[in-house]
Amino acid sequence: MKLLEYQGKDLFRRVGIPTPKGHFATNAAAVREYIAANPGSWVIKSQVLMGGRGKAGGIKFADDAAQGETIANELIGKVLKGIQNPEGEQVKSLLVEEKVDIASEAYASITIDRATKKPVVIVSAQGGMDVEEVAEKHPDAIVKFWIDPAAGYSPFIGRKLAFDAKLPDGYRKAFPTILGQLYTMFMEFGANLVEINPLVLTKDGRVIASDAKVDLDDNGLYKHPDIAAWNKESPADEDQAAAVAIGLGMSNYAKLDGTIGTIANGAGLGMGTMDAIRTAGGAAANFLDIGGGAQAELVKKSYALVVSNPKVKAMFINIFGGITRGDQVAQGIVDALAGGDLRKVPMVVRLTGTNAEEGRAILDKAGFIPVETMDEGAAKAVALAGGSN
Amino acid sequence: MSIYLDKNSKVIVQGITGREGLFHTGRMLAYGTNIVGGVTPGKGGTKIESGQPVFNTVKDAVDATGATHSIIFVPPFAGADALWEAHDAGIQLAVCITEGIPAHDMMRVVATTEGMRIIGGNCPGLISPGKSLVGIMPGHVFKAGNIGMISRSGTLTYEIVDGLTRAGMGQSTCVGIGGDPIIGTTFVDCLRAFANDPETHALVISGEIGGSDEEDAAAFIKEHLPNKPAVAFIGGRSAPKGKRLGHAGAIISGNTGTPESKVAAFTAAGVPVADRPSEIPKLLAERLGKVPA
Numbered sequence A: 001m002k003l004l005e006y007q008g009k010d011l012f013r014r015v016g017i018p019t020p021k022g023h024f025a026t027n028a029a030a031v032r033e034y035i036a037a038n039p040g041s042w043v044i045k046s047q048v049l050m051g052g053r054g055k056a057g058g059i060k061f062a063d064d065a066a067q068g069e070t071i072a073n074e075l076i077g078k079v080l081k082g083i084q085n086p087e088g089e090q091v092k093s094l095l096v097e098e099k100v101d102i103a104s105e106a107y108a109s110i111t112i113d114r115a116t117k118k119p120v121v122i123v124s125a126q127g128g129m130d131v132e133e134v135a136e137k138h139p140d141a142i143v144k145f146w147i148d149p150a151a152g153y154s155p156f157i158g159r160k161l162a163f164d165a166k167l168p169d170g171y172r173k174a175f176p177t178i179l180g181q182l183y184t185m186f187m188e189f190g191a192n193l194v195e196i197n198p199l200v201l202t203k204d205g206r207v208i209a210s211d212a213k214v215d216l217d218d219n220g221l222y223k224h225p226d227i228a229a230w231n232k233e234s235p236a237d238e239d240q241a242a243a244v245a246i247g248l249g250m251s252n253y254a255k256l257d258g259t260i261g262t263i264a265n266g267a268g269l270g271m272g273t274m275d276a277i278r279t280a281g282g283a284a285a286n287f288l289d290i291g292g293g294a295q296a297e298l299v300k301k302s303y304a305l306v307v308s309n310p311k312v313k314a315m316f317i318n319i320f321g322g323i324t325r326g327d328q329v330a331q332g333i334v335d336a337l338a339g340g341d342l343r344k345v346p347m348v349v350r351l352t353g354t355n356a357e358e359g360r361a362i363l364d365k366a367g368f369i370p371v372e373t374m375d376e377g378a379a380k381a382v383a384l385a386g387g388s389n
Numbered sequence B: 001m002s003i004y005l006d007k008n009s010k011v012i013v014q015g016i017t018g019r020e021g022l023f024h025t026g027r028m029l030a031y032g033t034n035i036v037g038g039v040t041p042g043k044g045g046t047k048i049e050s051g052q053p054v055f056n057t058v059k060d061a062v063d064a065t066g067a068t069h070s071i072i073f074v075p076p077f078a079g080a081d082a083l084w085e086a087h088d089a090g091i092q093l094a095v096c097i098t099e100g101i102p103a104h105d106m107m108r109v110v111a112t113t114e115g116m117r118i119i120g121g122n123c124p125g126l127i128s129p130g131k132s133l134v135g136i137m138p139g140h141v142f143k144a145g146n147i148g149m150i151s152r153s154g155t156l157t158y159e160i161v162d163g164l165t166r167a168g169m170g171q172s173t174c175v176g177i178g179g180d181p182i183i184g185t186t187f188v189d190c191l192r193a194f195a196n197d198p199e200t201h202a203l204v205i206s207g208e209i210g211g212s213d214e215e216d217a218a219a220f221i222k223e224h225l226p227n228k229p230a231v232a233f234i235g236g237r238s239a240p241k242g243k244r245l246g247h248a249g250a251i252i253s254g255n256t257g258t259p260e261s262k263v264a265a266f267t268a269a270g271v272p273v274a275d276r277p278s279e280i281p282k283l284l285a286e287r288l289g290k291v292p293a
Helices: A005-015 A028-037 A065-075 A131-137 A155-164 A175-188 A218-223 A225-233 A238-245 A267-279 A296-307 A326-337 A356-365 A374-384 B019-031 B058-065 B076-088 B103-111 B155-166 B187-195 B213-224 B259-268 B277-288
Strands: A022-025 A042-046 A059-062 A094-098 A102-113 A118-124 A142-146 A191-202 A207-209 A213-216 A253-255 A260-264 A286-288 A314-319 A347-351 A369-371 B011-014 B035-039 B069-072 B093-096 B117-120 B125-128 B132-135 B144-151 B171-176 B202-208 B230-235
Touching (some): A005 A022, A005 A094, A005 A175, A005 A213, A005 A225, A022 A028, A028 A065, A028 A094, A065 A094, A102 A175, A102 B103, A118 A155, A118 A175, A118 B103, A131 A142, A142 A155, A155 A175, A175 A191, A213 A218, A218 A225, A218 B076, A218 B103, A238 A253, A260 A267, A260 A296, A267 A314, A267 A374, A267 B202, A286 A296, A314 A326, A326 A356, A347 A356, A356 A369, A369 A374, B011 B019, B011 B058, B011 B076, B019 B132, B035 B058, B069 B076, B117 B125, B144 B155, B144 B187, B155 B202, B155 B277, B171 B187, B187 B213, B213 B259, B230 B259
Parallel strands (some): A260 A286, A260 A314, A314 A347, A347 A369, B011 B035, B011 B069, B069 B093, B093 B117, B144 B202
Antiparallel strands (some): A102 A118, A102 A191, A118 A142, A191 A207, A191 A213, A253 A286, B125 B132, B125 B171
């Protein structure tokens, strides 16, 4: 679950990481009122998940309440587009934040290193830019440290990294504490990523987290129901919301650009099905992993979700029988999709496992197009969707 | 021979009286797995219908039965706890079927369970065909033979194995290592074990997008297993960047985890990458210098 900046900063404050004074607002009137009550220079930041929002025009400055209101009106509802997301993201809320006098900008993050199975800290004196770009152009400017999760964080790690990354002297005192707080947050909230970019050194000598990029592990959210609820209030990801709404796992559905709807049992087979469609010259309209048993009710709801995408012209259901009997799976699919007022598209169904032949006979009789192999099914679905696009 | 698991391995089931645990215990027993008991706190002293004793703690089960292997069917919040209990009781190999264990829990478990091999979580388990099944795989798809198989997924593994078996290529051991970002046993761990198994003549590696486990496997093969024929498959090659597809680990972020990088690594190691699962038996036969049956 990716957090918006203001949500990430809420967690920063819970562990003691200094952040600029700020106010969250969802409409222009609230921005005006806040600045009127707190005169001064303010930064108005669009709350979006995309990277590069500054370049996309999502960050503006206001020196009084009227200007703040004008900017807020301009930003809310605007679709920001960047190189990383050509489709764009609509601004729904804003963070009005204290304008800090920047002396220096650094970078600090902690993420999970899958290869070593440990948290890895990444620090650079070149903050305020895309870290992947820094890593590419100036690899020497990036320093890393792998923390043993059994031992945890100790301040020497922060001291060492500050020296190795050549952070300006002004950071030296505060950095080991802030990094420790960041590690506490990383572990406590089960984060895939916590990133401060930039970590600002102000002209008056304060070290402040000026931005927050936080991605929490969905599997750990049950430990923090208050944070999980943030997702419900404003589901950042429509695919996740759609999957959860029909009783699938949060990441079992993803909408894609093609014309062939897919349903498979198992994530690996689901990906394999998408790949098979591409190999056959078409493109999948979605990924959908229906899970183990392929129960009738879930088949029905999954079908409805897939065909709700108007681009879908044909459907490929790919079920590897495994421990379930093929004829039972077939009957389940037929029952689930009988009658109803859902949009009908040509349905190719691939079944294997015990009693697969009986299963295919049931499907054939009910007007489905049964096939024996994944390759055959993919080719047939591509042909039915109007050939390769 | 086989790796990690043979006919005599003594297995207990953590969560044996739960719906999933009981169901799969029945299936494993039917396959011939030497299940010597199980654990459900509070039900110690009872027996399941097929006669295996139930214990309150893993330690009790190990003391009474001499079990070395455990298979875990518990909810995600109890996954780390179950693995720590298995380690404390001296279990040598634990297969964790549970899907949805927080990555941070697994990170801490892996850092603190030295000496115990963990397979998974979020995996279909382990099978040495004809000998033993410690997992939820459909046993009838597999056939005893000389192909070592390692995979990150469940049903896709069955798909590939089904093709191998139909082509007359049986398997020595098949390990489903799991689809999560942090897992106990990686491709390289399995390759190391297969390297010492004279009856594993060739390897099939079924990877997917995300992480760098496939690249590490390719490098290991290049350096240590140049004479063991291998074929790879990468699932999710048509996936867009940044989207998480079912498996928590299957996400491409930045330039790591891309299918291009994985295909390039295997190709550089002399391991052909199949475009589709159905091509695997043919590619493997070519590598073995014979035509599939």
